[in-house]
Amino acid sequence: TDELRTHWALHLLDEESVRHEADRARLPAERQAHERKVAAARRALAALDARLEEAQKRRRALDRDLATLDAQVRHFEHQLEGVTDQRQFEAVQHEIAGARAKRDTLETEALELLEREEAGVAERPTLTAELARVEQAAAEAGAGFDATEARLSARLAELDRARDGVAAALPAATRTRYDKLRAGRAGRAVAALTGNACGACQSAQPPHALQEARKRATLLVCEGCGRLLLLPPEDASA
Numbered sequence: 001t002d003e004l005r006t007h008w009a010l011h012l013l014d015e016e017s018v019r020h021e022a023d024r025a026r027l028p029a030e031r032q033a034h035e036r037k038v039a040a041a042r043r044a045l046a047a048l049d050a051r052l053e054e055a056q057k058r059r060r061a062l063d064r065d066l067a068t069l070d071a072q073v074r075h076f077e078h079q080l081e082g083v084t085d086q087r088q089f090e091a092v093q094h095e096i097a098g099a100r101a102k103r104d105t106l107e108t109e110a111l112e113l114l115e116r117e118e119a120g121v122a123e124r125p126t127l128t129a130e131l132a133r134v135e136q137a138a139a140e141a142g143a144g145f146d147a148t149e150a151r152l153s154a155r156l157a158e159l160d161r162a163r164d165g166v167a168a169a170l171p172a173a174t175r176t177r178y179d180k181l182r183a184g185r186a187g188r189a190v191a192a193l194t195g196n197a198c199g200a201c202q203s204a205q206p207p208h209a210l211q212e213a214r215k216r217a218t219l220l221v222c223e224g225c226g227r228l229l230l231l232p233p234e235d236a237s238a
Contacts, residue, residue, distance in 0.1 A: 001216075001217060001218075002169075003170070003174070003219070004216060004217075004218075004219065004230055004233070005233060006166060006167075006169050006170055007178070007190050007219060007228060007230060008190070008230065008232060008233055009166045010163060010166055010167060010178065010189070010190055011188075011189075011190035011191070011192060011230075013159050013162055013163045013166065014163070014182065014187055014188050014189065014190065015188070016159060017156060017159045017160075017163075017187055018186070018187045018188055020152045020155055020156050020159070021156065021187060023148075023152055024148075024149060024152045024153070024156070027145050027148065027149055030141070030145065031141070031142065031145055034134070034137065034138035034141050034142070035138065037134045037137075037138065038131070038134050038135055038138050041127070041130050041131040041134045041135075042131060044127050044130075044131075045124070045127045045128060045131055048120055048123060048124060048127055049124075051116075051120060052117060052120045052121070052124075055113045055116055055117050055120070056117065058113055059110055059113045059114065059117070062106050062107075062109060062110040062113070063110070065106055066103060066106055066107060066110070069099050069100075069102055069103040069106070070103070072095075072099045073096055073099050073100060073103070076092050076095050076096045076099065077096065079092050080092050080093070080096075167179075177228075178190070178228070181226070181227060181228065185200070185225065185226070185227055188200050188227060189227060189228055190227060190228045190229075190230065191222060191225070191227045191228070191229050192229075192230065192231070192232055193205065193210070193213050193229060193230065193231050193232075196210055198222040198224055198225060198227065198229055200222070200225055200227050201222060201224040201225035201227070202224075203222060203223060203224025203225065205220070205222070205223065205229070206223065209223070209229075213229065213230060213231045214231065216230070216231055216233070216234075
């Protein structure tokens, strides 16, 4: 019937709209995936810079401590020249040994810090290049997402206009039912029978409903999701 053909035309428009809406809905997540990569690359570079800065600060502090210990050793060595008592001599020697032991420990730490600094400085160009790469990729992807979103939005607007034109052929009450179903069924008011099941919710339909559907004379209601249900016209494809 003409009414079933109208509903079939609406079904095709709605199915295309649902596909495009789903494609458009995926764009924010895809944008965020690129943004997360950029953020991770920035954090990695910032963390390396923070480690380098901290290492440099610690090494400068160690240099000051080493200079202080060197001065102490020189001071104690100078004291040795005037010591005449064995006990005092041993005490000053003990101070010198302690200062030199501390110096060795600090010098080892300073060398380790220097090695880590050199490794960090060598790593930085790699992290900088990676950040530039993911930023460029994000920018290119963003431009692509913008173009895709614009294209999908334009096509969805076309489908809305086409739907309004097709639905205008329906009686007022029938159109109201269709609009309510479409609003409450994720944009799909009409479903095609696929085999013996609803093409939207996959619910199997009872035999008597299938027999009625084969007559292609009336709309059915899916017992699973409540959508309008029909077989495609014989000269049409789903």
